[in-house]
Amino acid sequence: MKKSLFVASAVIIGGLFYGVFTMTHPFGNPGKAVMDDHFIDRALKDRSAQNIVTSLVFDYRGFDTLGEAAVLFTAVCSIGALFRAGRKRS
Amino acid sequence: MKPMSLIVITLTRVFSWFMIVFGAMVIMNGHHTPGGGFQGGAVVATFICFLLAAYGGKKFFTWVKAPIYSGLETIGLLVFFFLACLGLPNSFTYNFIAVAHPGEVLGGWLPSCGTISLMNIAVGFEVIGALSLTVIEMYEGTHMNESYFGGECGHDR
Amino acid sequence: MNFFHSVLLFMILSCAALALWFHNLLHCIIAMAAFSLLLALEFYLLQAPDVAIAEAAIGAGLSTAIAIVALGACRKKTVNKEEQL
Numbered sequence: 001m002k003k004s005l006f007v008a009s010a011v012i013i014g015g016l017f018y019g020v021f022t023m024t025h026p027f028g029n030p031g032k033a034v035m036d037d038h039f040i041d042r043a044l045k046d047r048s049a050q051n052i053v054t055s056l057v058f059d060y061r062g063f064d065t066l067g068e069a070a071v072l073f074t075a076v077c078s079i080g081a082l083f084r085a086g087r088k089r090s
Numbered sequence: 091m092k093p094m095s096l097i098v099i100t101l102t103r104v105f106s107w108f109m110i111v112f113g114a115m116v117i118m119n120g121h122h123t124p125g126g127g128f129q130g131g132a133v134v135a136t137f138i139c140f141l142l143a144a145y146g147g148k149k150f151f152t153w154v155k156a157p158i159y160s161g162l163e164t165i166g167l168l169v170f171f172f173l174a175c176l177g178l179p180n181s182f183t184y185n186f187i188a189v190a191h192p193g194e195v196l197g198g199w200l201p202s203c204g205t206i207s208l209m210n211i212a213v214g215f216e217v218i219g220a221l222s223l224t225v226i227e228m229y230e231g232t233h234m235n236e237s238y239f240g241g242e243c244g245h246d247r
Numbered sequence: 248m249n250f251f252h253s254v255l256l257f258m259i260l261s262c263a264a265l266a267l268w269f270h271n272l273l274h275c276i277i278a279m280a281a282f283s284l285l286l287a288l289e290f291y292l293l294q295a296p297d298v299a300i301a302e303a304a305i306g307a308g309l310s311t312a313i314a315i316v317a318l319g320a321c322r323k324k325t326v327n328k329e330e331q332l
Binding site: 116124125126128129132133135136139140142143221224225228229232233 | 296297300301304305308309312313315316317319320
């Protein structure tokens, strides 16, 4: 029973992977990408950074990066609060 | 946690310094090669973790102090926030020191990147501090009984 | 190129299966590191070098070291093979 269930789930998940792998966009031409073209055209002129990804992450979408840094800070704070609770008091 | 075998220690001693140089290069060249603050910081934090995993806790904590990394994280986040606030007359995270092409409104004195490079360095310091501090805290929290039982309690090899 | 992608994805899947298959936990950690490294190679082939660097650093380096530290914190206890399955 358990083994047949395992085989059935493996076949289903394998079929899903195969479908995803075959039915995606052909590599190199995604669908409509108006925003991408706008950034690719404008990023070097606007922000004068060669790496468009970095100029997106740190300049156009800088507020998101600030949020990401704050999330990392909060995660480290919570890890410190969790693991310092079990330490012996000296 | 005992030190690992001689093979691991020798490999760490030879190759891990390339890792820290590569991480610094990824942080510094974040504005014109792939990568950036987060990726380079993660590479440097991997170096710290390999030091811990190869040399064991006793030797590791003579080199690495946790408050340094805590301060590094805080200073990185504050510098990032300060740089973002400096462009506030126009907008938040406005690139106020990039040199614009003729005919554009942007004006400044730092060619080729503006605040992007400085923010890369700040976020790199923050990620180095955060990811190293995660591992240091977890190690100190899980290996707290070692001094009581007089040695190692894990199944290290 | 398509054939190479297929081979790489098959290797990723087999590494993930090996990480579940092994009995020794250290071997599972090594299999997960190989999984992350192959995934980073796949990201690089899909022209996302940013994600590839992050995946290679965090997946293959940082989480492997964290898992080894966590394995060192576990107590030693031998378990029979029937119980382990």
